[in-house]
Amino acid sequence: MFALRGVSFTYPGAVTPALGGVELSIRNGEWVALIGANGSGKSTLAKLFNALLIPTRGDCLVCGLKTDNEDNLWEIRRRVSMVFQNPDNQIVASVVEEDVAFGPENLGLPSSEIHERVFDCLCLVGLEEKRRAPTYALSGGQKQRLAIAGALAMQPRCLVLDEATAMLDPQGREDVLKILRDLHKRGMTLVQITHRLDEILDATRVVVLGKGKIAWAGDLAGLFAMRDCFNEWGLEMPPLVRFSRKLQERNLLPKACLPFVKELLENLCP
Amino acid sequence: MKFLNHLTLGQYIPADSPVHRLDPRCKILSVVLLLAGIFMMKHPVAFIAWGIFLLFLSRFSRIPFRVVIQGARPVIILVLFTAGIHLFLTRGITLWEWGPLSVTKEGVGMAFRMGLRLSFLVLFAGFLTLTTSPMELSDGLESLFRPFQRFGFPAHEMAMMMTIALRFIPTLFDETDRILRAQLARGADLDHGGILRRMKAFIPVLVPLFVIVFQRAEDLAQAMEARCYRGGTGRSRMNPLRWKRTDTFAMAGTLVIVAIFVLMDLGA
Amino acid sequence: MSIRVASLRHIYHPGTPLETKALSGVDLTVDPGKWVAVVGQTGSGKSTLAQHLNALLLPTSGSVEVDGISTTAAASALRMVRRKVGLVFQYPEHQLFAESVLEEMAFGPRNWKFNEEDIRETTIRTMKLLGLPEELLPRSPFQLSGGQKRRLCIASVLAVRPDYLVLDEPTAGMDAPGRRELLGLLKGLVKERIGVVHITHDLELALAMAEQILVLEKGKTVFCGTPGSLMDELIERPIRGLCLPPILELVSGLRDYGYNVPFTLDAVELADRLEKEMRT
Ligand SMILES: Nc1ncnc2c1ncn2[C@@H]1O[C@H](COP(=O)(O)OP(=O)(O)OP(=O)(O)O)[C@@H](O)[C@H]1O
Numbered sequence: 142m143f144a145l146r147g148v149s150f151t152y153p154g155a156v157t158p159a160l161g162g163v164e165l166s167i168r169n170g171e172w173v174a175l176i177g178a179n180g181s182g183k184s185t186l187a188k189l190f191n192a193l194l195i196p197t198r199g200d201c202l203v204c205g206l207k208t209d210n211e212d213n214l215w216e217i218r219r220r221v222s223m224v225f226q227n228p229d230n231q232i233v234a235s236v237v238e239e240d241v242a243f244g245p246e247n248l249g250l251p252s253s254e255i256h257e258r259v260f261d262c263l264c265l266v267g268l269e270e271k272r273r274a275p276t277y278a279l280s281g282g283q284k285q286r287l288a289i290a291g292a293l294a295m296q297p298r299c300l301v302l303d304e305a306t307a308m309l310d311p312q313g314r315e316d317v318l319k320i321l322r323d324l325h326k327r328g329m330t331l332v333q334i335t336h337r338l339d340e341i342l343d344a345t346r347v348v349v350l351g352k353g354k355i356a357w358a359g360d361l362a363g364l365f366a367m368r369d370c371f372n373e374w375g376l377e378m379p380p381l382v383r384f385s386r387k388l389q390e391r392n393l394l395p396k397a398c399l400p401f402v403k404e405l406l407e408n409l410c411p
Numbered sequence: 412m413k414f415l416n417h418l419t420l421g422q423y424i425p426a427d428s429p430v431h432r433l434d435p436r437c438k439i440l441s442v443v444l445l446l447a448g449i450f451m452m453k454h455p456v457a458f459i460a461w462g463i464f465l466l467f468l469s470r471f472s473r474i475p476f477r478v479v480i481q482g483a484r485p486v487i488i489l490v491l492f493t494a495g496i497h498l499f500l501t502r503g504i505t506l507w508e509w510g511p512l513s514v515t516k517e518g519v520g521m522a523f524r525m526g527l528r529l530s531f532l533v534l535f536a537g538f539l540t541l542t543t544s545p546m547e548l549s550d551g552l553e554s555l556f557r558p559f560q561r562f563g564f565p566a567h568e569m570a571m572m573m574t575i576a577l578r579f580i581p582t583l584f585d586e587t588d589r590i591l592r593a594q595l596a597r598g599a600d601l602d603h604g605g606i607l608r609r610m611k612a613f614i615p616v617l618v619p620l621f622v623i624v625f626q627r628a629e630d631l632a633q634a635m636e637a638r639c640y641r642g643g644t645g646r647s648r649m650n651p652l653r654w655k656r657t658d659t660f661a662m663a664g665t666l667v668i669v670a671i672f673v674l675m676d677l678g679a
Numbered sequence: 680m681s682i683r684v685a686s687l688r689h690i691y692h693p694g695t696p697l698e699t700k701a702l703s704g705v706d707l708t709v710d711p712g713k714w715v716a717v718v719g720q721t722g723s724g725k726s727t728l729a730q731h732l733n734a735l736l737l738p739t740s741g742s743v744e745v746d747g748i749s750t751t752a753a754a755s756a757l758r759m760v761r762r763k764v765g766l767v768f769q770y771p772e773h774q775l776f777a778e779s780v781l782e783e784m785a786f787g788p789r790n791w792k793f794n795e796e797d798i799r800e801t802t803i804r805t806m807k808l809l810g811l812p813e814e815l816l817p818r819s820p821f822q823l824s825g826g827q828k829r830r831l832c833i834a835s836v837l838a839v840r841p842d843y844l845v846l847d848e849p850t851a852g853m854d855a856p857g858r859r860e861l862l863g864l865l866k867g868l869v870k871e872r873i874g875v876v877h878i879t880h881d882l883e884l885a886l887a888m889a890e891q892i893l894v895l896e897k898g899k900t901v902f903c904g905t906p907g908s909l910m911d912e913l914i915e916r917p918i919r920g921l922c923l924p925p926i927l928e929l930v931s932g933l934r935d936y937g938y939n940v941p942f943t944l945d946a947v948e949l950a951d952r953l954e955k956e957m958r959t
C-alpha cells in the first residue's frame with residue numbers, strides 16, 4: 142500500500158525538518174497505529190500518505206505511484222482518504238447528504254451511483270436519518286461521523302485518521318472505533334493517529350514516531366514491553382498493562398497480558 | 412447573551428415544500444424579478460399587496476414568518492439608517508424643526524417607502540437562502556453564468572467560493588462568539604469608553620479571529636484537495652439541475668404577479 | 680465563601696425553532712481549595728455550566744452565587760464575579776493575540792486595573808507556577824510549542840489572582856507526559872486555596888484528580904459526590920455516556936469471582952491486594 146524510502150520533509154521556512162529519513166512500508170489490509178509525542182511529526186507523515194505534502198527528500202509510493210508526480214495525485218487521493226481532527230474544517234456543504242456527495246462528485250460519477258454511495262456511507266456511520274439535516278446543527282460526534290462518511294464515499298482502499306476522536310466523549314469514541322473495526326474486517330487499510338493507547342488495541346502494528354524519525358515499530362505486546370522509552374515517546378502505560386506485568390513478575394500470570402479485561406479475567410479466574 | 416446565532420443569518424432551513432423543490436435557477440431568476448418589482452413600488456396599496464404575497468410565500472415554503480423576519484435582523488440598522496437619511500434630507504413642507512434638522516411631510520413618506528422597500532428586498536431575497544442549500548445555489552449560479560465563461564468569467568470558482576462562504580458563516584460567527592466570550596472572561600471591556608478605546612478593545616478579538624480564519628481556510632483547502640477536488644472540470648452532480656414543468660409555471664407565475672403589482676402601482 | 684449553584688436552568692434561544700434546554704436543574708457547590716470535576720457526554724451542558732460560573736451566561740431560572748454575590752445582581756457585581764472566577768475555554772490557544780508573552784499575560788491584569796509594577800510581579804509569579812521560564816517574556820506567544828501555549832493561556836487567566844479557576848478540557852490534544860505535567864501544576868493551585876472546576880470527558884482522570892465529581896446528562900445532574908461513591912454507583916448501574924475505566928471493570932470482574940479486592944485506579948495497589956488474596 143505505502144512505501145516510504147528515506148523520506149524527509151521540512152516545512153517551507155522552517156529550520157529543522159519535521160520528518161527526517163523515514164523508512165516505512167504498510168501492506169494492504171493492515172491496521173497501523175501511529176503514535177508519538179506532540180510535535181513528533183505524526184500529522185506531517187499522514188499528509189504525505191495522500192500527497193497533501195510532497196517529501197522534500199526521498200520517495201513516497203502509494204500503491205506503486207510516486208506522490209511527487211502531479212499526474213498521480215488524483216489516483217492516489219481516490220485510494221487514500223483522510224479524516225482530520227477538527228470535523229468543522231472538513232465539512233464543505235451545508236447539508237449532510239451534499240457533504241458526503243462532495244467527494245464522489247469530484248470523481249465525476251453518475252448521479253445514481255453518487256446517491257447509492259451516499260446512502261451506503263451514511264448507513265455505515267449511522268447518520269441515515271440526518272440525511273437532510275443542516276451540518277451546523279450536528280453534535281460533535283455526529284460531525285466526526287459525517288467526516289468519516291465523506292471520506293468513505295470515495296471508496297478508498299485506505300483510511301488515514303488524524304486524531305479523529307480527539308473531540309469526542311467515550312461513547313462517541315467507541316462508536317468511531319466500532320466503524321473502524323467494521324472497515325478493517327472488510328479489508329480496508331487503516332492508519333490511525335491518536336494520543337490514547339486504549340484506542341489502538343485493535344491495531345495489527347504500532348509505529349512510534351519520535352522527533353521526526355521512526356523510533357520503534359512492532360506489535361502491541363512488543364510496544365508494552367518497551368516501558369523505559371514510554372516517557373520519551375510521549376506515552377503512558379495503561380494501568381492494566383502495569384497490573385498484569387506486576388502479576389507476571391510474581392508468577393501469578395503466565396504471560397504479560399495485553400490490556401484486555403476479558404483476557405485478564407480468563408487467566409485470573411479460571 | 413448569545414451575541415449572534417444561525418437564525419439571524421438567513422441560513423438554509425431544510426424542509427419539504429414546493430418552494431424548496433424548485434430548480435435553483437428558477438428561484439434565482441424569480442428573486443431577481445421580485446426585487447425589480449419591489450424597486451418600483453410606491454403606492455401604499457402595493458405595499459399591502461407585497462406584504463400579503465410575503466406571508467403567502469412563507470406559508471408556501473413552510474418557513475415560519477418569525478424565522479424569515481429574524482433573518483433580516485442584521486440589516487435592520489441599514490434600513491433604519493437609510494430611512495433616517497431620507498427623513499431628514501428630503502425637502503418639502505416642514506412638519507417639525509430642531510436646529511439644522513427639519514422633518515418634512517415628503518421626508519416622512521420617503522423614509523417610510525425606502526424603509527419598507529429595503530426591508531422587503533431583504534425579506535424576499537432571504538427566501539432564496541432559506542429554501543435553497545448553498546450547494547444548489549452555487550450550482551444554479553454556475554449554470555446561469557456559464558454563458559459568460561467564454562469571456563473568461565470564472566463561473567465555477569465564483570460559485571464554489573460562495574458555497575463555502577455560506578457554509579462558513581455560521582462557523583465563523585460561532586468562533587467570533589467564542590473568542591468574544593473568552594476575552595470577556597479575561598476582563599475585556601468592550602462597551603465602555605470613546606470610539607478609539609473601543610476599537611482598541613477589539614484587537615484581542617480580531618487578531619485571534621484572523622489567525623483562526625486563515626488556519627481554517629488552509630485546513631479546508633487541504634480537506635477539499637484530499638477529497639479529489641480540482642476545480643469544476645470533470646465534476647459531476649449528485650442532483651443534476653433539471654428544469655421541470657413546475658419551474659416554468661413558477662417562473663410564469665412570478666412574472667404575472669410582478670406585472671400585476673407594478674401595473675396596480677402605476678394605475679393607483 | 681464558595682460558588683453555589685442552585686437549581687440552575689438554562690435555555691438557549693427560547694421561543695425559536697432552535698430552542699435548546701441546555702441545563703435543567705443543576706446544583707453544585709465549589710469550595711476554595713477543592714477540585715471538582717464535571718463529566719458527561721457531548722452536549723450534556725458542561726460548557727454551558729462553566730460559563731454560568733463566571734456570569735458569561737445568566738440563568739434562565741435558578742441561581743449562581745459566587746462568594747455571596749449573585750450573578751443576576753447589578754452589572755458591577757457581574758464584573759466582580761468575573762474577577763473572582765477565572766474561566767479557561769476549550770483550546771484556549773485560539774485566543775492568543777498579543778505581540779509578546781508579557782503583553783498576553785498583562786491583558787487580564789490591565790483590564791482589572793492592576794498597577795504596572797504589580798503586573799510584572801504577578802506575571803512572573805504565575806508563569807513560574809505553570810512552569811514557564813521567564814526567558815519567554817519577550818517572545819511571541821505564537822512561537823511557543825503547543826503545550827507551552829496551553830500553559831500560557833491558563834497562566835494569563837491566573838494572573839488576575841482569581842479565587843476559582845474553571846477549566847474546559849484543559850488537556851485536550853496533549854500527549855501523556857504533557858498532560859501529567861499540566862495536571863500536576865494545576866494540582867498545585869489547589870494547595871494555594873484556589874477552587875478548581877475541571878471539565879473533562881475522561882472519567883479516569885476525574886476519578887484520579889477530583890474530590891468531588893458532578894455527572895451531567897442532557898442538562899440534568901445524574902450524580903454528584905466523591906469519586907469513591909461514583910465508582911460504587913457505576914458498578915451498581917451504568918450511567919449513560921460514562922464507561923467504566925478498564926481497570927475498574929477488571930476489579931468488578933475479580934470481585935464477582937470472589938476476590939475481595941478494593942475499587943482502586945492504582946494498578947500496583949490492585950496487584951498487591953490481588954496477590955495477597957490469591958495466596959490465601
Ligand atoms: N504548517 C507548519 N509550518 C511549519 N512547521 C510546522 C507546520 N506544521 C507542523 N510544523 C512543525 O512540524 C513538526 C511536526 O508537526 P506535526 O504536526 O506533524 O506533529 P504531530 O506529531 O502531529 O503533533 P501533535 O501530536 O501535536 O498533533 C512540529 O515541530 C511542528 O512545529
Ligand SMILES: Nc1ncnc2c1ncn2[C@@H]1O[C@H](COP(=O)(O)OP(=O)(O)OP(=O)(O)O)[C@@H](O)[C@H]1O
Pocket residue numbers: 281413691692699700701719720721722723724725726727728
Ligand atoms: N450558543 C448556543 N446556542 C444554542 N445552543 C447551544 C449553544 N451552546 C450550546 N448549545 C446546546 O446546548 C447543549 C449543551 O451544550 P454544551 O456546549 O454546554 O455541552 P458540553 O457538555 O460542553 O458538550 P461538549 O462535551 O461537546 O463540549 C447542546 O445541546 C448544545 O447543542
Ligand SMILES: [Mg+2]
Pocket residue numbers: 183184185303
Ligand atoms: Mg497532529
Ligand SMILES: [Mg+2]
Pocket residue numbers: 725726727769847
Ligand atoms: Mg463543551
